[in-house]
Amino acid sequence: MKFGHHLKTSLYPEWTIYYLAYDDLKRELKTRIRNGQWSDDDEVSFLELLEKELEKVYGFQTSMSKDINRRVQLCEKEIDNVLQDSEATEDRYLALEEELSLIIADVHDLAKFSRLNYSGFLKIIKKHDKQTNREIKYTYLSRLNAKPFFKETYDALIVKLSRLYDIVRTRGNPVKGNSASGGQQQNFVRNTTKYWVHPENITELKLLILKHLPVLVFNPDKQFDQADSAISSIYFDNDEFDLYLGRLEKTEGAEAIRLRWYGGMDVSEIFVERKTHREDWTGEKSVKERFQIKEKNVNKYLRGEHDMADDFKKLRDKGKSEKEISDLERLANEVQYRVLTKKLHPVLRTFYNRTAFQLPGDARVRISLDTELTMVREDNFGDVTRCGDNWRRMDIGIDYPFSQLPDEDVERFPYAVLEVKLQTQFGQEPPEWVQELVRSHLVEAVPKFSKFIHGVSTLVEENRIHLLPFWLPQMDVDIQKPPQGNYGVQRPLGALDTPSHEHNDPMSSGSSGQEDSITVQIDNEDEITEETPLITDNDPESSRWLWTTPPTNVLEDETVFASTSTRQVPNDYKGRRVAVPVRVEPKVFFANERTFIAWLHFTIIINGFALGLLNFGTDDLSNIVAGTFMFVSLVIMLYALGMYLCRVYMIRKRSSGPYEDKFGPAFICGLLFVGVLVNFCFRFWQNEQFIPIRIR
Structure with missing residues (x-):
């Protein structure tokens, strides 16, 4: 599919004149190139047109963001008035629900507007460089960074919309409970399924989920900060990668040991976690256990020099039961023993921003979406000092995309990871909306996906890792799928158009023109096969250009009885074995x-x-x-x-x-x-x- 056609069929009609005039710019390139010549005047004229388009797109995106925030504030005030009115009618709630649904639809369309225009700018720049033999890619990426209409994540807005929609949906009676209860649990036993989410679908997925589950906020009295959603983990293993192989092959009793913290590098509380895999035939469930430790004591604990008895004594003074204290002491001793006897050391860090959806104090349905997932090496292999004698490297924090790191030390995962965790009674079906979500075009099921396994298999040298996860050879297959029916964010039936179409931008150059009857084919560069590149604030040369194949669903169901086997896989993976997940009933x-x-x-x-x-x-x-x-x-x-x-x-x-x-x-x-x-x-x-x- 041509991008010009894709743009025209994907845009929101009310905003047509504010999209990039992609076809007009293509036509300008074609008409000005005479006998293969491109003069300086042509270059200046084209850049002026490009700058006007950037001003138009950036101006509209900024204006619409302000307008949406203003409407959210109005809804917030109206909801406060309704809550104070003991005789509030159903019609008032219905009107508020409709207005919030319109705002949600506008947020979805604005996020899509940003991504479409961003892709359009990248393609027209590439087309210019190819046809004129004058490279402006890197200089113009700096211009895009100066007007970053495409970098809005809408996370703070989504958190606010979630709270308001939850109040209206429950007619002023949202579920009460301890939102931080999940963070205080020591043992987790849930049925978890994992999915990949294409960047194009992230915002829409969040907006769909918040209509059924509110965003889980641990401190509702604190204003949302992006650092609040940051989660970092340090995974441990030995030189033979015994823990990696155990988790990959799903052997009975296989363990994963990690240290995790929430927020920036300045937090003082660190969670020591151990995940233990149990086979179905044992009748036991896989479990995650954890306890807290002060950051200043981590290195001593890992060396066996710190006794956790004093730490647990404080918990006993706070009212923790003797059984809980006993379990924590046992866990702390066992993890410390494993680290010392198996000679475990830091090998990998994972970082991501998590948006969790859950009713406060109710863990029956919990959905989390991890974005900006990044894996970073923490080992000291190959005479390269990364973390040294410390339990984590200190040259990075939560400054995604970690542009200061060399390419061989970092793996930026191209998709978001969705986890659906259910605690249902025997024979009880998951909610219908959850089943529709996981069957939709927005997600791609990846059974047994592991951030730890993916990071080790992609970053550690080939001579150390001989067994790969089954999904690794399929990473070059695009998971984006065409929409299925009317599933997705929809505007309320019969709703009035939003006031967004009344914006007037003096720099508008009209709508995108018709597709050229004669198109210049250059390496199929106009086909819709491009992953949106990552652009950093500091270094435009760190952009990643990922050219992928058309969307195909190639992942098999996890119940297929298969095994670790040797198969032909692409790139540098050839000749190594691929472990396929096996479910033994x-x-x-x-x-x-x-x-x-x-x-x-x-x-x-x-x-x-x-x-x-x-x-x-x-x-x-x-x-x-x-x-x-x-x-x-x-x-x-x-x-x-x-x-x-x-x-x-x-x-x-x-x-x-x-x-x-x-x-x-x-x-x-x-x-x-x-x-x-x-x-x-x-x-x-x-x-x-x-x-x-x-x-x-």
Whole structure:
């Protein structure tokens, strides 16, 4: 699809004149290039047009942002008035809900407006550089950074809209509870599914979720700060990456140990966490346990020089139960023992900004969206000092995109990560809106995705990591999918148009023109196959240009029985094994046991015949035949035992098989046939009275 056509079919009609006049700029390039010549005057004229378009787009985006914030403030005042009015009618709530829905739709369209225009500027710049042989990419990226209409995240606005919509949706009775209760939990047992979210869909996804769940705010009295959503974790492993392999292969009891903090580098409270994987057949659930420690004591604790008893004594004084204190002490001792005995050290940092959606104090449905996900090396491999003797490196904080780091030390993940965590009773279905969300075009299911595993597999040297996660070879496949039906942010039916179309911008140059009847094809640069590049504030050369393939869904369901295997994978991954997630159900072990018992039942029947002949036979021939059948049953019994033990080993190792028995049944049938034939032959030769019947 041509970008010009994509732009015209994706824009919000009421704002048409404020979008980048992409086709007009294309036409200007085509008409001014004469015999392959591009003069200085042509360059100046084109840059002036480009600057006017930037002023138009930036001006409209700024004006609309102010207008939306003004309307939100008006709604906030009206909601306060309604709450104070004990006789507020349903109509007033309906009017407020409709206005908030219109604002939500405007936020969605404005976010889409920014991304479409940003992509348009990048494409027209690339087209200019290709056709005129004059490069302006880096200089114009600086101009874009000076008018950063595309950098608005709307996070603060979304938090405010979430609170207001929750009040209106519940008709002034929002769910009360301790919003920080999730942060105080020590053990977490939930059913969690993970999804990737394309950058184009992030804002829309947030706006859709907030209509059902409010944004979880730990301190509602504090004004929202971007640092409040920052989460950083330091993962530990040894030189052999035993913890990485255990988590990747999902071995029973595999652990992940990390240190996590919320906010900037100045926080004093650090969470020490341990995640333990449990297989389904054990009947136990995977669990995450954690305790708090002061940042100043972390290094001493990791060296075994700090005793947590004094820290837990303070918790006891605050009223914590003895059981909780005992569990925390056990966890602290076990983690410290693991670090010392397994020689664990920092290997990886993950950073992201999290938006969590949950009813306060109610963990039955919790949805979190992690954006700006970044993995950073923390190890000291290869004589490179990163964290040194400290538990984390200090040359970075939460300053995404960490442009000060060398490329080999940082991995900026191209998608957001959505986690849906449910605590439902046995047999209870998740809410319908959650099922619609995870089935929609906005998300791509990635079973068992792990930030830790992805970071290690992409950043650590190839000679240290020989097993890769299944999703890594598929990273060059675009996950963006076309919209499905009418699912998404919709304007209320019958609602009046928002006042946004009344804006007048003197620099507007009209709407985008029609697609050129004659287009210049240059390396398919106009096709919609580009991931939006990342532009930093300081260094425009740090932009990432990701050219991807058309959208395709290639991920398999996690219930497919597969295994670690060697397959051909692209780029520098070729020749290394790829671990495919395997879900081993308890019924797999039971099926193996049932098969073994069925074979034993068969051997018992044969042994019954043999014992009958041995005990009641009257001649030596009966003893010979009985011995033959007993030998056959013994061979079958040993064979069945061997197959049972072999299959148990293969299931535990998640081998891909084969699990079928191609030759055993045929071999055993042959043994039975030989036994019966021996019996018949001996009886034939022994019976001297045997007279064959002749038919005339």
